[in-house]
Amino acid sequence: MALFGYPLEIIYLYGFIIATILTVIYIFFGDIFESIFSFGGGSVSVVTLLLSFFAMLCGLSYIGEYLFSFNSILIFGSAFAISFIGVFIMKILILKPIAEAEQNTVQRMDEFIGCKGEVITTIPTEGFGEVLISSQFGNNAILAKTVGKKDISQGTEVIIEGVQDGVLLVQNIAYSLKKPRL
Known part of the structure; x- marks a missing residue:
């Protein structure tokens, strides 16, 4: 045809x-x-x-x-x-x-907000590092930056304050007023 x-x-x-x-x-x-x-x-x-x-x-x-x-x-x-x-x-x-x-x-x-994690790569004041977070799905290493004015060294425990463009905003748990979620 x-x-x-x-x-x-x-x-x-x-x-x-x-x-x-x-x-x-x-x-x-x-x-x-x-x-x-x-x-x-x-x-x-x-x-x-x-x-x-x-x-x-x-x-x-x-x-x-x-x-x-x-x-x-x-x-x-x-x-x-x-x-x-x-x-x-x-x-x-x-x-x-x-x-x-x-x-x-x-x-x-967003579910990580309020949780605590451990810094595995030092987070400089004006840069990025990595935080290891343990959850029910396993351990996740996620890009993070500090909300404080000081560097956060490797091995320090931090609390996740927020998430911005897929990057965790963290603060040293010793300086935070928030109580971490478990």
Whole structure:
């Protein structure tokens, strides 16, 4: 069958190539496009799902037209159904858990506020060091900076006062007025 004077296999092949290229470009530069053009809501973007759907639809339709001699409408319909199911499964099993994992990391960092830890890399007044925090999930070495005016040396116990841009704000437990959580 032909559409606009071109065989369907060629249209599907070009559609697959273009959709795949756009998907790869969007994966690398999607955040930039979303911030410039103010589209995309949430951590699972509709654009990612649409581009993936079109790439799968064109690819499966091309394979169907190339391998089978069925009616073109039947091939397109089955490719549409398989693509829809594939993108739905991709969203549920891959994209949504990744988005939730990113949100859980932020929540977990806030849970450290008020806990005590041990400095494993000296924290200078105007710099960063590392603090070892023991939690129910194990030990975590997390980047930290001091809120006080003095350096905090290695081995000192500290209390986490807050979190700023993924960096713990800590103070020497000897100078803190807060009682640490256990």
